[in-house]
């Protein structure tokens with residue numbers, strides 16, 4: 039019979055609790071980025087519409103993949119994740135997006151702020167998980183590298 043003790047992935051409960059503590063905000067903020075990124079994707083307008091519209095979908099796809107990666111690391115260690123809609127809405131610290139159609143430059147600036155909120159939680163996870171669980175830290179590092187790149191792609195659409 040398999041139990042937690044015979045599972046080679048089983049970690050000290052203090053370690054698993056720490057992983058959940060630092061990866062859960064990553065899941066929540068990336069899930070918020072999925073929702074707000076789609077809102078921006080639908081409402082951006084301007085001369086570079088196609089480029090920004092399509093890039094926003096790429097960012098949303100990545101955010102969804104990375105939320106899944108972080109959530110499944112927590113679950114793989116045996117703890118649940120609360121990423122229900124109401125929980126995401128109440129816990130995210132992302133600023134409220136402006137409703138309606140928006141010029142591309144304003145959409146980009148608002149989305150950069152959304153990404154920065156997610157990056158803050160990711161970078162905290164990278165810093166704090168190093169001493170707790172290197173495998174979970176590696177998950178956070180992968181997300182940090184990808185999100186930094188997406189931020190650069192989006193930022194580079196802004197002219198000086």
Ligand SMILES: [Fe+2]
Nearest residue numbers: 079080091095
């Ligand atoms: Fe679309």
